[in-house]
Amino acid sequence: MFSARERVAKLPEVERYSNLKYPYRLNFYDRPPLDDITIEEFETCALDRLRVLAEIESSFVRNRTWDELKNVTQNQSEKYLPLNSRTALTVDRDSERRKDHIGHYVLRLAFCRSEDLRRRFVKAELALFRIRYDTDDADERRDFVSSKDFNWVEVPESEVKQHMSDLIAASSHFKDFDLKKERFFKVKWTRVPDLVEKRKVFLKDGMAYVPQREQSSIIFQEYQKSLEKALELTAKALPRLDEDTRIVPILENLSQGFLAGVSSEWSTGTASTNGEQLTADMIDGIARAHYPMCMRHLHETLRRDKHLKHNGRLQYGLFLKVLGLSIDEAITFWRRSFSKIQEDKFNKEYRYNIRHSYGLEGKRANYAAKSCVQILTAEAPGTGEAHGCPYRHFSEDNLASALISTYSSQGLTTSDLPDIMTAVKSKHYHVACTRVFEITHGRYGVKKGEGIGLGESVTHPNQYAAKSREYEKARMDTMEKASEDVVMSST
Amino acid sequence: MESVSDDQMLAFYRRLYPFKSIFHWLNQGHAPTRLFTHRELAFTLKGDVYLRYNSFNTTEEFKKQVCLLNPTRFEIGPVYSARPKDKKTVRPAAFKPTLRELVFDIDMTDYDEIRTCCSDAAICSRCWVFISLAVRVLDKAIRTQFGYKHLLWVYSGRRGIHLWISDKEAIELTDDERKAMVGWLTVIAGGKEMHKKVNVRQPNKPLPPSIQAALEPLAETFMDLILEDQDCFESKEGWQELLHLIPDKEIQSDLRERWTKHENSSSEKWADLRAKIKELPKVSSRRTLMSYALEDIVLQYTYPRLDAEVSKHRNHLLKAPFCIHPKTGRVCVPVDPHDIDNFDPEKVPTVGQLLNELDQAGSDEHHADWEKTSLKPYIEMLDRHAAGLMEETRLAVRSGMDMSW
Numbered sequence: 001m002f003s004a005r006e007r008v009a010k011l012p013e014v015e016r017y018s019n020l021k022y023p024y025r026l027n028f029y030d031r032p033p034l035d036d037i038t039i040e041e042f043e044t045c046a047l048d049r050l051r052v053l054a055e056i057e058s059s060f061v062r063n064r065t066w067d068e069l070k071n072v073t074q075n076q077s078e079k080y081l082p083l084n085s086r087t088a089l090t091v092d093r094d095s096e097r098r099k100d101h102i103g104h105y106v107l108r109l110a111f112c113r114s115e116d117l118r119r120r121f122v123k124a125e126l127a128l129f130r131i132r133y134d135t136d137d138a139d140e141r142r143d144f145v146s147s148k149d150f151n152w153v154e155v156p157e158s159e160v161k162q163h164m165s166d167l168i169a170a171s172s173h174f175k176d177f178d179l180k181k182e183r184f185f186k187v188k189w190t191r192v193p194d195l196v197e198k199r200k201v202f203l204k205d206g207m208a209y210v211p212q213r214e215q216s217s218i219i220f221q222e223y224q225k226s227l228e229k230a231l232e233l234t235a236k237a238l239p240r241l242d243e244d245t246r247i248v249p250i251l252e253n254l255s256q257g258f259l260a261g262v263s264s265e266w267s268t269g270t271a272s273t274n275g276e277q278l279t280a281d282m283i284d285g286i287a288r289a290h291y292p293m294c295m296r297h298l299h300e301t302l303r304r305d306k307h308l309k310h311n312g313r314l315q316y317g318l319f320l321k322v323l324g325l326s327i328d329e330a331i332t333f334w335r336r337s338f339s340k341i342q343e344d345k346f347n348k349e350y351r352y353n354i355r356h357s358y359g360l361e362g363k364r365a366n367y368a369a370k371s372c373v374q375i376l377t378a379e380a381p382g383t384g385e386a387h388g389c390p391y392r393h394f395s396e397d398n399l400a401s402a403l404i405s406t407y408s409s410q411g412l413t414t415s416d417l418p419d420i421m422t423a424v425k426s427k428h429y430h431v432a433c434t435r436v437f438e439i440t441h442g443r444y445g446v447k448k449g450e451g452i453g454l455g456e457s458v459t460h461p462n463q464y465a466a467k468s469r470e471y472e473k474a475r476m477d478t479m480e481k482a483s484e485d486v487v488m489s490s491t
Numbered sequence: 492m493e494s495v496s497d498d499q500m501l502a503f504y505r506r507l508y509p510f511k512s513i514f515h516w517l518n519q520g521h522a523p524t525r526l527f528t529h530r531e532l533a534f535t536l537k538g539d540v541y542l543r544y545n546s547f548n549t550t551e552e553f554k555k556q557v558c559l560l561n562p563t564r565f566e567i568g569p570v571y572s573a574r575p576k577d578k579k580t581v582r583p584a585a586f587k588p589t590l591r592e593l594v595f596d597i598d599m600t601d602y603d604e605i606r607t608c609c610s611d612a613a614i615c616s617r618c619w620v621f622i623s624l625a626v627r628v629l630d631k632a633i634r635t636q637f638g639y640k641h642l643l644w645v646y647s648g649r650r651g652i653h654l655w656i657s658d659k660e661a662i663e664l665t666d667d668e669r670k671a672m673v674g675w676l677t678v679i680a681g682g683k684e685m686h687k688k689v690n691v692r693q694p695n696k697p698l699p700p701s702i703q704a705a706l707e708p709l710a711e712t713f714m715d716l717i718l719e720d721q722d723c724f725e726s727k728e729g730w731q732e733l734l735h736l737i738p739d740k741e742i743q744s745d746l747r748e749r750w751t752k753h754e755n756s757s758s759e760k761w762a763d764l765r766a767k768i769k770e771l772p773k774v775s776s777r778r779t780l781m782s783y784a785l786e787d788i789v790l791q792y793t794y795p796r797l798d799a800e801v802s803k804h805r806n807h808l809l810k811a812p813f814c815i816h817p818k819t820g821r822v823c824v825p826v827d828p829h830d831i832d833n834f835d836p837e838k839v840p841t842v843g844q845l846l847n848e849l850d851q852a853g854s855d856e857h858h859a860d861w862e863k864t865s866l867k868p869y870i871e872m873l874d875r876h877a878a879g880l881m882e883e884t885r886l887a888v889r890s891g892m893d894m895s896w
Contacts, residue, residue, distance in 0.1 A: 169700045189637065
């Protein structure tokens, strides 16, 4: 029989893969996670996945090419949802895969509630699956595929011979097509509608002859179908879950995430990117060069009326705090801005609120600056109020003229408007805002589709302003360097 | 052109319209099922009043309502998840189109840029050749490639033809699948501003097999139809359009010079073009490219032009067979695809003619009055078609029972 030595030598081969709870990186999510999950885990898994999906969705809206979409998604995945294949032996693949699994199921709960959400979720999930499939380790992918039953029939050789010329002609879109090496599978044509639409298969009697390398089409179709079905079932089962008061608010929150992308870490932290201290005098200049539309509107209203109503002060004040304005400078700023108000009244009514927002009064909470989601979903501005998101709360005419008057000095022209307005009309406000960022930062070399860096879209006003200042700083640095070089070479 | 009076319409509905046959065809069985009871029927009344979301439990109910409203025409929609007449009382989410015959619409107006005999609403036996060619090509493609068997072609009453496919799989297709099928069958793409409308091959590769198969009958007809009968390249606009489709700049400019100098017929121009290609070296990429271009030209001028939007969505309404076309007074009769070449739209009975035939037959009203008129062969055609469907249903039920056994 085997010697002990031989047995040991054979073991690792098997063990390397099989003792994982999740043997494959790809997952059809056909079984729900059954272990205990803390409520915190429940939320973070979902949020991280949502960050990836939101980026995918905004890529669709912004008409990125598949390759761009793939890059953006991979970057975002690495940050929030890393998922390594079996070759990454040192990584805890099981916990990565578990996170992937849980996140998917939580989002199913959040997105099954309406037809529109379901459709968007399926579309984004399918793109994610495709990207993972394309980038997966070839061996692991093969094992994954063979672990499922896709119910396809291999076309016998005699039949291949019979339709040889047709099969060759139908496969002419392949660069290196070799009929001898290629295997064909027969499926009902309705299982590969995308291949049929583009005439990439041979069709006979309702059966599509799918070459092996197009197998992925069948797999994607299968995944989409099963996900659609599962979402409908989840929607039906959801009312019974509504009783859990801990989970419902989380789910509500998550499904709103698609409205404006997902906020990153911009809500907290008061780091100023330049390292230098911001002072009240600098605000005007920064506003002109770096503010997103919402803050520009607040700032200009403040300058015009010498006043802002409560919600406006709140939105703008917290923004300034995160922008890097210290409490003393903030008081100076507001004091000067409210020039029509008596010293006495200011001290009594406003100073406290400003200090409060900096966590220096009352319950001393460190309030976060409002993210796009919060701004978009909070109460809409009433008469005389200037808070909110202009892309959402302005009429189309007003928005168009406001954009032109605000940003024309930074390169926005009327010919850019249709693009922005389309995004607004389809209620993708953050996309419109991102587009404006791209246009107004074109002089720094920002191109369409790049967003605020690596293709991310705007999810927070502070993120907008900080990125804008980063671009400026980078250019200053290179200019400085260039002038230094000139000096050096002239000596 | 005769206009149709209200009385004539009413008499037609009461005495001639084959409600029973339509019911059998839609319902695919004798006892009413959801295929009929949950089916939307939309009526167009005089003065463009449009009544949507009607549905009926039985043929009798259906006929009664039609005779009451006396619509100028009515259209057939999808089977919904609830009865269309209850639409207002059910949740929107519970009211979705589920099943629907797969339909195709070919309309002569899409051929306006190539036909020279008529334009717009007009149609003559000469342009009907385009339609009959389209029917032959599509009928064959759908049967052999998609494997569907129950195809009903219906003359639209004026200048087009409809196809209704009732196979079980076909009526269950989703909108995406319908869209895919339309994509497979569509070859002509691009509007007026686009010269080359056929872009179906991979660069420098032969045609996909499905289109190659269609090319043969098209090429045959191309000579008679485009070069002789329609004489498409006779006029200046005509031959300039042709020149746009020639990728070889040298040949293009040679021919432009030649054709500007002296006028000649389409066939002669075509011969010029072919002669030019013959001059090219036998095995050369220029020659291959030009022979591909010739194929594409044949396709552009003869391949069926589908009205894609009609087919893509289940909830698209399409005029019911045997309705009267309000402008021509002609009945929308089924057409036998094997005999399509002999079909003459101008010989299709009009409502006035049919009522005259009834008068002459002179008898009291009872059903199956149509047997005494020239509508008879057409209704029998629909009945045979419906019988095939009902037979299929019967077999399915029986095999279903066997399985449960």
